[in-house]
Every structure is written in structure tokens, then in C-alpha cells.
Amino acid sequence: MNPEVVQNILEKHNEGQDGLISILEDIQNHFGYLPQEALQIVADKSGQALVDIYGVATFYKSFSLKPRGKHLMSVCLGTACHVRNAPFIVKEFEKQLGIRAGETTPDREFTLETVNCLGACALGPIAVVDGHYFSKVKTVKVKEIINEALAGFDKIEIKTDQRIFPIEVSCPRCNHSLMDRNNLVDGHPSITVTASFGSKHGWLSLSCLYGSYNVSSEHVIPIDTVLNLFCPHCHAELISGSNCSECGAPMVPMIVRGGGVVQVCLRRGCKGHLLDLGE
Amino acid sequence: MINLTINGLNVSMEEGMTILEAAQFLGFPIPTLCSKEGLSPYGACRLCLVEIGEGDRAKLVTSCTYPVQEGLKVRTTSKRVDRARRMIIELHLASCPQSKIIQDIASKYNVRQQRFRQEHEDCILCGLCVRMCEEQMVAKAIGFRGRGETRSIGTPFDIKSDVCRLCGGCMYVCPACSLRCTFSEPDKAICGACANIAAPCLDKDKFGDLMCYMDPCVACEIEK
Numbered sequence: 001m002n003p004e005v006v007q008n009i010l011e012k013h014n015e016g017q018d019g020l021i022s023i024l025e026d027i028q029n030h031f032g033y034l035p036q037e038a039l040q041i042v043a044d045k046s047g048q049a050l051v052d053i054y055g056v057a058t059f060y061k062s063f064s065l066k067p068r069g070k071h072l073m074s075v076c077l078g079t080a081c082h083v084r085n086a087p088f089i090v091k092e093f094e095k096q097l098g099i100r101a102g103e104t105t106p107d108r109e110f111t112l113e114t115v116n117c118l119g120a121c122a123l124g125p126i127a128v129v130d131g132h133y134f135s136k137v138k139t140v141k142v143k144e145i146i147n148e149a150l151a152g153f154d155k156i157e158i159k160t161d162q163r164i165f166p167i168e169v170s171c172p173r174c175n176h177s178l179m180d181r182n183n184l185v186d187g188h189p190s191i192t193v194t195a196s197f198g199s200k201h202g203w204l205s206l207s208c209l210y211g212s213y214n215v216s217s218e219h220v221i222p223i224d225t226v227l228n229l230f231c232p233h234c235h236a237e238l239i240s241g242s243n244c245s246e247c248g249a250p251m252v253p254m255i256v257r258g259g260g261v262v263q264v265c266l267r268r269g270c271k272g273h274l275l276d277l278g279e
Numbered sequence: 280m281i282n283l284t285i286n287g288l289n290v291s292m293e294e295g296m297t298i299l300e301a302a303q304f305l306g307f308p309i310p311t312l313c314s315k316e317g318l319s320p321y322g323a324c325r326l327c328l329v330e331i332g333e334g335d336r337a338k339l340v341t342s343c344t345y346p347v348q349e350g351l352k353v354r355t356t357s358k359r360v361d362r363a364r365r366m367i368i369e370l371h372l373a374s375c376p377q378s379k380i381i382q383d384i385a386s387k388y389n390v391r392q393q394r395f396r397q398e399h400e401d402c403i404l405c406g407l408c409v410r411m412c413e414e415q416m417v418a419k420a421i422g423f424r425g426r427g428e429t430r431s432i433g434t435p436f437d438i439k440s441d442v443c444r445l446c447g448g449c450m451y452v453c454p455a456c457s458l459r460c461t462f463s464e465p466d467k468a469i470c471g472a473c474a475n476i477a478a479p480c481l482d483k484d485k486f487g488d489l490m491c492y493m494d495p496c497v498a499c500e501i502e503k
Contacts, residue, residue, distance in 0.1 A: 036436055049442075051422030054435035058425045065436075 001035045006042065016046030020056055024063055033064040061115075069104045069111040071149045073097075074128045075137075078117035081124035085139075089125050090114055092142040109150070166208045169254035169262060174234035178254065180205065186212050191254070193238065194230040197221060204229070206264070213271055223269040226250070239266075246272035283351040298342035298353055299327050307355045310364070310384050312371070312454045313405035314343040318414055323405045324454075325367050326384070330354045339363055361388075369393035374400045380454040401456045402432055408449030418442045421449060 009026045010016040016023060023046075027038050034057050043050040057063045075081075075090045090101055090112075097110050104111045118126050123135035127142075129149045137145070166188050170177045180192035183205050190205035195217060202218030204227070221227065226249045229238045240253040244265035251263040251274065260277035280291040285302055292301045297320060302309050312324035322341040329342040331353050339360065342353075354360065365388055371381045373395035381403075385391075406423070409432060413419050420443035424431050434440040450456065 039435070049419035049422070050435045050440070051419050055422050055424055 001031065001037050003037065003041055005030055006038045007045075010042065010045050016042060016048075020046075020048065020053060021060070024053075024057060028063060032068050033066060036065070067104065067108065069108050071110050071130050073110060073112050073145075073149070074115045074118075075101075075112070076116075076118045076124060076126040076128075077114045078121065078124070080121035081117075081126060084124045086125040088139055089127065089137050089142065092139040093127075093146075096142055096146055110146070165210055167210050167262065168208065168257040170257065171231040171233060171236070171238065172253050172255050172261075173231060173236040173238075175255065176231065176233035177257075178231070179208065183216070185214055185216055190216070192232060194232050194235075195221070196228045196230070197225045203232070210262070210275065221268045225268045227266045227268060229266065242274075244270060244272035245274075246270055281347050281349050283347055283349065283353065285353045286355055292347045294347070296347050298329055298331075298340075298345045298347060298351075301347050302329070302342060302353070302355050309342055309355055310387070311343060312380065312384075312403065313407055315407060315411075315452060318407065318410040318452075320344045321406050321410065324371070324403065326364060326371075328360055328363050328367070330357045330360050364388065365390055370395065371403060374398050375403050375455045377401075378403075378455045403455050404430060404432065405454065406432070407452045407454065408432060411448045411452045416444075416446055416448050418444065418446075420444075 006027060009023060009030070012026070013019075013023050020042075023042060024034060027042070028034055031038065039053050039057060040050065042048075043053050057065060073093060075086060075093060077086050077090065093112050094100055097105055097112055099105050099110070099112055101112050101114045115128075118128060118133075120126055120133070120135070123133075125137050127134045127137050127145060129145055134141070134145055168177065168179050169191055178191045178193060179189045181189040183190045183192055183203075185205050185207040186209050188208050191208050192203055192205045195202060195204035200219045204217040204221075205215060207214045229252050230236065231238055238252040238254065240251050240263060242251050242263065243249065244251055244267065247265060247267050247270045249265055249267040249270065249272075251272070252266055253261050253263050256262050256275075256277065258277075260275070262276070263274040265272035281294050281296075282289065282291045283301075284290070285298075285305060286307060288305065290301070290305060292304075296304075299309055299311065299314060299320075309327045309329065311327040313321050314324075314327065320343040322344040325341060327342045328339045329345075330337050331340055331345070331351055332338055333352055337359075342355070368381070368385050368388055368390045370393075371378075372385055372390065372393040375381055376397065376399065404423075409422055412421050418440075420440040421432055421434055424433060424435075434443065
């Protein structure tokens, strides 16, 4: 645990004088749970007694004092879900994951918990996995849900989604193709450019599938970093005058083979993009 | 002064007194587990129920948290109060049958058996020890944790608290436990009287102005 993180959170909350619950929420968002040392720091800095903080942390079900897994699975056991077989769904999750409700798998992948109502009773039985809602869950679907969570929800199923199609692009300055056939992303040749952020400089490969946001890169690029992209052939910076409609960061234009321009947002993690295929 | 009627007796009491204090002042016995002079009223044990008001509007309130009011009509041992009180005694017996204080109250009210599932808790969650620790010892070493049926009293993370100075006040006031001995796990001990040789008075430099409720006191025993 990094004490500086807790310090920063406390600073943000008026040196710990603001509401305790929002401080604990921020700590839990960062670590995934409330570490003992973090609570001690909060107690020392805010001048509140550790018992009081511990009392709040144990009172609310959404706070966890134990480390939780990467994927959080909540199964609804409210009345409506209960009469629609939710207890069997929980049992199936328990069987598949090999843990009891409220526990975390030893490899820290999954945490299974039951909740009392998710407020969507008509869709019951409901399971929420990493913020994705699954309605009318059947026991046979449980395994599928677990596998999907393991694969990650951000990856879109390419085979089944009709909105996804490959595009080939080239540099708007020198018109060299940016496609790299030796570097595959999503099983297709990738769009490879040079990316720089901070003092780092290296290659970045984007998926050529329109609608897929998968990338690979030489350096790990933190979320929210605004990149500068350069053409690997003419070394000109790829930048357009327009800004992303979602986050306001600059956009990078690329010529689509067959006519048209695609623009993508330069902010890592932002999904803002613009496809203009012309006529 | 505030005029009210307790068991048909017209009395005038000082403002700010609770019904419990007024009744005890007048000599009407009201049983209680969670109230103690010097500690703030809490109303957890519910034994001090009294009936206030008249006719259909009569209701049961905990006298330890209810301040005296002008014209209030209080009955400390009506049929309804007695019935409710016996039920509460039964519930306390069901959770903490080994407590001498609860047994004494039960025999006083002629409660010979209880009809609930027998448990063997060592705590009735009356919060006396928590208030003792906070208000008299100014330590805040123990507190309530969790909620619902998993609510419990103890130190954060179940480890010995930095602010606990082993005064033993929590055990001194406890109506349910005679002594919570955790000999096998001295780290988790609240008192550590039996396992921890470092009795409070040996740490006197650390806690200058200290009170000790240990009986028998470990340090005094060693000196003998």
C-alpha cells in the first residue's frame, strides 16, 4: 500500500475534514478495498478515532476490509430474484468459482457477493459483473458470464458484431500506408504510428477494425494521457484542427483507403472518433 | 421545576432530569442494565421501560432517555410495563444466560424460563463499555463494529489498540461478562489481565493520570 495515495485523497477532502464516507469511497476505489494502514492514516490525519472510522467501514456493506478480486460479481437475492431461482444462480457461481458468496478466489480474479436488490426486479434474476448487468440469468449461462468477465468486457466480440469492419488508412501528409502486416491486433494488420507522451517515445499499434479500441504499444500508456502521434514514414505530426466531441482533446486524422477520413481522439481511453467516408 | 405524576404521585422535578432519575430519586425501582451514572443515556437494554400518557395514547418509552415533561403521567409498574419487561428479560436470558446481573433481575421479576432459542453470547450490545471507554477514560479504544446480527463490540481489526491503556473499565461496567479472558490470544486481549504481565500501573510513565479497575490487579499480585 502506498501511503502517499491516501495522503493525496485526504488532501483532496480538505485534509480529511470532509465527509468520512466519501474519503473511504475514494480509498476503496483506488485499492479495491480498505487497507488497515490506510484507515490508520485517515484516523491520524483527520483527528477522528480509529474505532469510529472502523465502525463506519464495517457498517456499510459496500466497504470491504478484505482485498477483493479483479472482477466483482454481485448476484441479486432480492425477493423478486429470489422467487425466480436466484439462490440456484448463486450456488452455480459458487460451484464454478469454487468459493462461497462474500469470498475472493485465491488467484484474486473474482469476488462473489450477494446483494439484496438492484432495483431491476422485472429483469430478475440479475447478476452484475464489473458494472455490466446480466438479466434473466439461467444457471447454464453462469459459466459463459465468468468466461466473458475473464476475457474483459472492453473487448468486443468481433465475429458477431456486424458494426465492426476493417479499414486501411494512410498518412494524410505523405500518403504512405500506415498498415503494419507484421504487427497484428485483433488478428488483422494494425495501424502503426509513432507515439510520444512525456519523455517516452515509441510505436503504437491501433486495431484497424472500426469499432474496436484495442491497442498495443511499446510503452505502457496510462489512461487519460493525451498522446502526440507521428507518421513513421514522413515523421510529420498527425494532428487536425478539430477537437474530440467527447473529451475536447485534439483528434488525429488518417486517410481511409477508398476515400474518406477517419479521426480518432488522442486521449488514451477516450472512445471519441469520427468516420467520414465521403461519397 | 417541572410538575408531573409518577405512579399517581404528584411531584416536581428539576428540568433536564430523565424519568429514570426522577423515579430512582423517589424510590420507585426501575431495573436497568445499560444506564450508569456518569455515562450518557443510551436506551439499549430496554429494561427501564415505563408507560407514559393515558388511555389509548399511552405508550412505552425508555425512561433513561426520556426527559421529564410538564404534566406527564408516568406509570413505572403497570400491567403493560410488567409484561413488556418480562419479555425483555426473557430475551436477555436467551442471549446471555450466564450473566449474574441478568439472572438476578430475572429472579426478581419471577422469570423462571425463557421460550427462545438459547444462545450463549457474552455481550448484550448495551454499549456501556464503549461509553465508559470514550466518556470516562477518554480513550476510544473500543467501539461498535458491523451491523445487524454481526454487530459486535471490540477494538478495530481485533488487535490491541494503541489508545487502550488496559484500565479494565470496560469489564468493570459490563453486565454480561464477568471477564472476557482471551488468554490464548494475548494480542487480541482487551484486558490481558491474565496473560499480559505488563499491568497498567507498570506503564505509569506512559499514562500518568490513570485509573485501574483490575480486580485482582496483576501488578499488585506480583509485588506480593
